[in-house]
Amino acid sequence: MYKIYLSHNSIISSLGFNSETVVDNIKNEVSGISLIDDKTLYHNQFYGAMVDRNLLNKKFNAFQTEEVFTTLEKLMILSLMDVIVASKIKINASVGLIISTTKGNIDALDKKSKFPQSYAYLSRLGKALKTHFLFKTEPVIVSNACVSGILAISVAKRLIKEKMYKHVFIVSGDLVSNFVLSGFSSFQALSDLPCQPFSISRNGINLGEAISSILVTSNTNYLTKESVEILGDATCNDANHISGPSRSGEGLFRSVNAAIKEAEIKPQDIDYISAHGTSTVFNDEMEAIAFNRLGLQSVPLNSLKGYFGHTLGSSGLVETIVGMHSLNLNTLFFSKGFISLGVSKPLQIIDKTTYKKLDIFLKTSSGFGGANTALLLKSVS
Known part of the structure; x- marks a missing residue:
């Protein structure tokens, strides 16, 4: 391979x-x-x-x-x-x-x-x-x-x-x-x-x-100590709206599903999700719906936007890099700014920085025009 x-x-x-x-x-x-x-x-x-x-x-x-x-x-x-x-x-x-x-x-x-x-x-x-x-x-x-x-x-x-x-x-x-x-x-x-x-x-x-x-x-x-292997990736455009996400999370659901299929893993193999998590009413709700449709509602999840805001075109890469270090450190980082769940579907938001053995994580991003991208990465250390 x-x-x-x-x-x-x-x-x-x-x-x-x-x-x-x-x-x-x-x-x-x-x-x-x-x-x-x-x-x-x-x-x-x-x-x-x-x-x-x-x-x-x-x-x-x-x-x-x-x-x-x-x-x-x-x-x-x-x-x-x-x-x-x-x-x-x-x-x-x-x-x-x-x-x-x-x-x-x-x-x-x-x-x-x-x-x-x-x-x-x-x-x-x-x-x-x-x-x-x-x-x-x-x-x-x-x-x-x-x-x-x-x-x-x-x-x-x-x-x-x-x-x-x-x-x-x-x-x-x-x-x-x-x-x-x-x-x-x-x-x-x-x-x-x-x-x-x-x-x-x-x-x-x-x-x-x-x-x-x-x-x-x-x-x-x-390779370095925090290097990861790309197991799977996929992009799906739901063409829902010029700026608003699909209310059903269809594009994100399909992109994550496709990445999981390429990676040849099961949803329960994912140890951690680095979500897009912009803190807007519609984006966070869409992600919650998509992750529940995927059976990922119990996987530890965070958004890193509370640390350096939404960095637009760089957000997916910078958050991927932080996720790589998270795997290397076997540490789940606190989802900064989170207080109490405000979406309609259950999610396991990381409310405290904690140690946990980690192997595979999912990084997702969504953007204007209905774009949705998913990336599955596995630690090589």
């Missing part, structure tokens, strides 16, 4: 500038969400999680070249560099690059931006990262709303199985911007408090920034 693995990884967020620091903060139930009052960004105060710009520039300037990069590009370069250096893989024609994002350099459209509006094209990210790291092949841009992070893993898996590449690096990220804040505000989806996924008092999302990178490979020589 041709096995594909997730290996070296990096997270940059309000909780730290590497995966270990971020995971340690999550293990200690520390949230990176705070009340932000920045009139240059948004006209009202809002709860969110943003990367420290001063620290970003300090770290980036340590090796700055004459090239000029946007904030998102700097974050992606820092994150991806950590993974490339740690893996010791030489960039050649057998190494691919996937960039996962929802909005890319959308802040270039702001009239105050020092960058031309053409930087808002997603191809700009591809060009900037390819040139900086001297990739030999054209990057693949994955932009499918909030499932982009997991979908990028699915794409990388297929590229390796088709022997187009031996290794694929993925970097994923989005920024908290006026464009994004205004958009979610127009949906009345922003919470006026730190978010509370799956809780009865939940009233919307917090937006956040978490740029993440990972190595996808079939070569066991490049």
Whole structure:
């Protein structure tokens, strides 16, 4: 059997500038969400999680070249560099690059931006990262709303199985911007408090920034202590609504079912679920219905949105990485913000960080336009 693995990884967020620091903060139930009052960004105060710009520039300037990069590009370069250096893989024609994002350099459209509006094209990210790291092949841009992070893993898996590449690096990220804040505000989806996924008092999302990178490979020589094998993955679009999820959870139900079938496991083999858990009324209810239809209502489940908010196109990848560390540590992380169950179907929400022997976990994501993606991963340690 041709096995594909997730290996070296990096997270940059309000909780730290590497995966270990971020995971340690999550293990200690520390949230990176705070009340932000920045009139240059948004006209009202809002709860969110943003990367420290001063620290970003300090770290980036340590090796700055004459090239000029946007904030998102700097974050992606820092994150991806950590993974490339740690893996010791030489960039050649057998190494691919996937960039996962929802909005890319959308802040270039702001009239105050020092960058031309053409930087808002997603191809700009591809060009900037390819040139900086001297990739030999054209990057693949994955932009499918909030499932982009997991979908990028699915794409990388297929590229390796088709022997187009031996290794694929993925970097994923989005920024908290006026464009994004205004958009979610127009949906009345922003919470006026730190978010509370799956809780009865939940009233919307917090937006956040978490740029993440990972190595996808079939070569066991490049595995780390938290590496996992991809057992199965699937994507299903229920085409329910431009922004609202299916009320029956049909798309998520089908994607998880398909991933389980490919993995050749049973629902009871799943030790832990890392849900999308945006903290909106409709998303959390949809997931609860889907998980109950799948017979997964008793599996320990959390949402990580209470730690760094909804990070859009990066959410699936960053939460996958945290899940990988969860398996390695045999630790179920507290679903930050959860108080009391507020969905119509039973779920086993993780209400306290606890030790438990873990082997297989399910990561799910859902997004605008009816997109739903599922990923099953197994520890190799």
